[in-house]
Amino acid sequence: MSPPASGSLSDDQKHALKRDGFVVVKNVIPRQVAARAKAVISQNPTRIVHGDNPAINGLYNESALRDVMLEAMGPHTPPVNAQVAVTLPNYADAVVRGKATADYAPKAHVDGGWAGLCPMPRSEILASGETLETWGRAGDPRSMGPAGGAPLWQDRERTLAIGSYTALVGVCLNDQRRPGKGQFAVRRGAHEAVEAFFRRQRADGGPLGGGGPDWPRLIPAGQDAAYAGVMPSAMEAGYPDTRFEHEGWAWPELTPVLMEEGDTVIALHALPHTATPNRSADPRVNVFFRIRRFRQNNPYEGDERIGWGVSDHPDRALNGEFLDYPDGYDPFQTSIAKLCDHWSEWDGMRGVSGAP
Numbered sequence: 301m302s303p304p305a306s307g308s309l310s311d312d313q314k315h316a317l318k319r320d321g322f323v324v325v326k327n328v329i330p331r332q333v334a335a336r337a338k339a340v341i342s343q344n345p346t347r348i349v350h351g352d353n354p355a356i357n358g359l360y361n362e363s364a365l366r367d368v369m370l371e372a373m374g375p376h377t378p379p380v381n382a383q384v385a386v387t388l389p390n391y392a393d394a395v396v397r398g399k400a401t402a403d404y405a406p407k408a409h410v411d412g413g414w415a416g417l418c419p420m421p422r423s424e425i426l427a428s429g430e431t432l433e434t435w436g437r438a439g440d441p442r443s444m445g446p447a448g449g450a451p452l453w454q455d456r457e458r459t460l461a462i463g464s465y466t467a468l469v470g471v472c473l474n475d476q477r478r479p480g481k482g483q484f485a486v487r488r489g490a491h492e493a494v495e496a497f498f499r500r501q502r503a504d505g506g507p508l509g510g511g512g513p514d515w516p517r518l519i520p521a522g523q524d525a526a527y528a529g530v531m532p533s534a535m536e537a538g539y540p541d542t543r544f545e546h547e548g549w550a551w552p553e554l555t556p557v558l559m560e561e562g563d564t565v566i567a568l569h570a571l572p573h574t575a576t577p578n579r580s581a582d583p584r585v586n587v588f589f590r591i592r593r594f595r596q597n598n599p600y601e602g603d604e605r606i607g608w609g610v611s612d613h614p615d616r617a618l619n620g621e622f623l624d625y626p627d628g629y630d631p632f633q634t635s636i637a638k639l640c641d642h643w644s645e646w647d648g649m650r651g652v653s654g655a656p
């Protein structure tokens with residue numbers, strides 16, 4: 301794919317975005333803008349860098365990306381924060397297994413759900429009369445996921461368990477053209493199955509997300525533990541069979557997004573994705589922006605408490621605090637409507653067919 305002409309996606313790129321749920325746009329980031337961000341990241345020996353930094357956010361705000369997204373999606377609060385995503389060699393294996401292994405299989409997820417190890421032992425959950433499937437329905441709606449992750453619920457009424465935004469925009473800052481470099485990988489084309497699943501959850505009375513219809517909140521893990529964040533089999537059953545076969549790529553159901561420095565990937569929130577183990581000798585260096593289309597009547601557009609650009613639950617504060625909303629604007633029902641009709645947030649995609 302070629303660079304964006306005058307800050308917009310080509311017709312071919314829009315077709316690809318519609319069909320696959322993501323598109324790679326090449327050579328969007330000016331070299332000096334990329335170099336400035338890379339300098340910030342490489343100065344930190346742990347590579348754990350916070351995204352509330354003008355050099356990091358400049359990747360979006362001082363490149364053609366903002367214009368591309370304004371045209372394809374529409375108005376939005378510009379990011380003031382970002383996820384700096386550096387995967388060191390063997391890092392993903394080490395984190396998940398406690399040691400580097402060759403057989404770790406990354407699984408794609410949709411952002412915004414409470415994920416990780418449940419703080420209660422399985423036996424305690426069951427003894428309290430709760431089930432693993434619906435755990436948390438009676439729990440404290442203020443709860444946040446492990447490590448400051450997504451909230452257990454988006455709203456006090458517990459109608460919505462999953463946070464959402466419109467587009468995950470990833471900026472590539474080094475050579476990731478060869479599969480196995482820790483690529484951002486996707487379940488290509490699965491975005492429509494995810495939307496269909498959310499529609500069924502809504503039709504069944506909700507709540508939407510983990511703990512709702514056909515989506516067990518917890519699955520058993522280890523001796524007496526339980527784990528959240530796995531996509532439900534009822535959702536995965538609808539994924540199309542899109543495969544990527546390549547030597548050195550061990551997970552054919554996932555498509556690695558192959559990019560080089562200055563390239564970007566634009567993906568729908570609904571597209572299941574994951575980091576993958578980095579089996580090269582170099583770090584994998586990306587920066588991700590979570591962008592949500594501007595919502596009329598939302599009083600928190602631009603409010604720094606939201607963490608615009610990094611948050612996957614922008615209807616609550618980044619730290620999980622509930623926010624007050626005016627009568628006449630229900631952020632949670634709005635988000636449910638968008639989860640069930642994701643193209644309604646893409647002004648520039650109207651009339652684009654998904655045919656190859």
Ligand SMILES: [Fe+2]
Binds near residue numbers: 409410411573
């Ligand atoms: Fe994610």
